[in-house]
Amino acid sequence: MSASTLKDLNISQSTELEKGNDNSVKSCISKPVLNGSKCGNKEENALPACPDAVTNGNEAGNVDVEYIESENLVDLSDVDATLSTLIKRLDSKDWVMTCEALNNVRQLAIYHKERLQELLESLVPLIVKSVKNPRSAVCKTALMTCADIFKAYGDMMVDSIDPLLVQLFLKASQDKRFVCEAAEAALISMTSWISPSLLLPRMQPYLKNKNPRIRAKASVCFSKSVPRLDVEGIKEYGMDKLIQIAATQLSDQLPESREAARNLALELQVFYEKSQASTVGENEGEPSASPNAESWEAFCQSKLSALSAQAILRVTSTTSKEGVTAGVTSAPKEGMAVGC
Numbered sequence: 001m002s003a004s005t006l007k008d009l010n011i012s013q014s015t016e017l018e019k020g021n022d023n024s025v026k027s028c029i030s031k032p033v034l035n036g037s038k039c040g041n042k043e044e045n046a047l048p049a050c051p052d053a054v055t056n057g058n059e060a061g062n063v064d065v066e067y068i069e070s071e072n073l074v075d076l077s078d079v080d081a082t083l084s085t086l087i088k089r090l091d092s093k094d095w096v097m098t099c100e101a102l103n104n105v106r107q108l109a110i111y112h113k114e115r116l117q118e119l120l121e122s123l124v125p126l127i128v129k130s131v132k133n134p135r136s137a138v139c140k141t142a143l144m145t146c147a148d149i150f151k152a153y154g155d156m157m158v159d160s161i162d163p164l165l166v167q168l169f170l171k172a173s174q175d176k177r178f179v180c181e182a183a184e185a186a187l188i189s190m191t192s193w194i195s196p197s198l199l200l201p202r203m204q205p206y207l208k209n210k211n212p213r214i215r216a217k218a219s220v221c222f223s224k225s226v227p228r229l230d231v232e233g234i235k236e237y238g239m240d241k242l243i244q245i246a247a248t249q250l251s252d253q254l255p256e257s258r259e260a261a262r263n264l265a266l267e268l269q270v271f272y273e274k275s276q277a278s279t280v281g282e283n284e285g286e287p288s289a290s291p292n293a294e295s296w297e298a299f300c301q302s303k304l305s306a307l308s309a310q311a312i313l314r315v316t317s318t319t320s321k322e323g324v325t326a327g328v329t330s331a332p333k334e335g336m337a338v339g340c
Contacts, residue, residue: 065099065137065141067140067141067144068103070106070110070144070147070148070151073103073106073107073110074107075107075111076104076107076108076111076112079108079112079115082104082107082108083108083115083116083119086101086104086105086108086119086123087119087122087123087126089101089104090102090105090123090126090127090130091126091129095133095135095137095138098130098133098138099137099138099141102127102130102138102141102142102144102145103141103145105123105127105145105148105149106144106145106148106149109145109148109149109151109152109153110148110152113152113153116152117153117156120149120153120156120160121160123149124160124163124164125163127142127145127146127149127164128163128164128167130142130145131143131146131164131167131168131171132167136176136178136179139171139179139182140178140179140182143168143171143179143182143183143185143186144182144185144186146164146168146186146189146190147182147185147186147188147189148189150186150189150190150192150193150194151189151192151193154193154194154195155194155195155198157190157194158194158198158199158202161190161194161199161202162202165202165203165206165218166206166209166214168183168186168187168190168217169187169206169209169213169214169217169218170211170213170214171183172184172187172217173213173214173216173217187217187221190221191221191224191225191228196225196226196228196229196233197229197233197236197237199225200222200225200226200229200237203218203221203222203225204222204245206218207219207222207245207248207249212252212253212254212257213254215249215252215254215257216252216254216256216257216260217256219249219252219256219257219260219261220256220257220260222245222260222264223246223260223261223263223264223267224260224263226242226264226267226268227267231271231275234271235275239268239271239272239299239303240303242264242268243265243268243299243300243303243304243312244303244304244308245261245264246261246264246265246268246312247261247265247304247308247309247311247312248261248308249261249264250262250265250308250311250312250315251311261315262315265312265315265316266315266316269296269316272296272299273296276294296313296316297313300312300313
């Protein structure tokens, strides 16, 4: 082979190698980073190739998303600037920007709740949209946002809560554990900070949802909220309505629903028997049975079908009452373990 031919071959191989290196570098440059900076050439169309490119010890990928606990969130340096672009950033197609905006909502809810309140009505649909996002990083950050706004606004969230409820129940029952845990934390916050008298009517329709997983999560949250009603609250809501709910859930196909129904039945029995007792001599505080008191068995049989009454009575007569609240009182809001 002549020297000229060898020279041409070397030049050709060198050119091909340079092209390969060029493509490799461009491919790396186009990937976004979520550590306070973004690449200048972020390609939206390239993202779906790795739709869950999120890492925090949970998922593998090229983007590092830090999930910050509420107590570790710091105040914003420029509240006005953040508020002025918040809605637009929450609705952005750039998922990195959406996550940042969701964390801003959390910061505002903690440090500037009065300022954020003005935007609350517009924010909720966008938070719901993020909870439904198939990208796990956006979904989890949105669920953490739900927990913080429930705590910040409490009963003020009731009128906006319906579109959030179904998504929280769904996410709390999915297989991806770190998303499931964030949804459960949001449900705990919801049931802890929203008055049960307002929340129970909102949750009740989901007890009949076609999706058994939604029914199960709704049942657990419902049964854990009832004890937070005081005596008057339970009377106002209706003992007959509550015992009918418990009886219906006892025959549900999922064990989680049935267990929640058993717990609810036991709570109702404790409340009913306590309410039927009359106190003779307030100074001594010694309870005695009222001559007109109706037994728990008679109450169940008067309010339920024969089969339903039998199921409730079987549960309340054979299940150990250890660990059930001795009387129904309003439970402390903060730190309540809902376990939904």
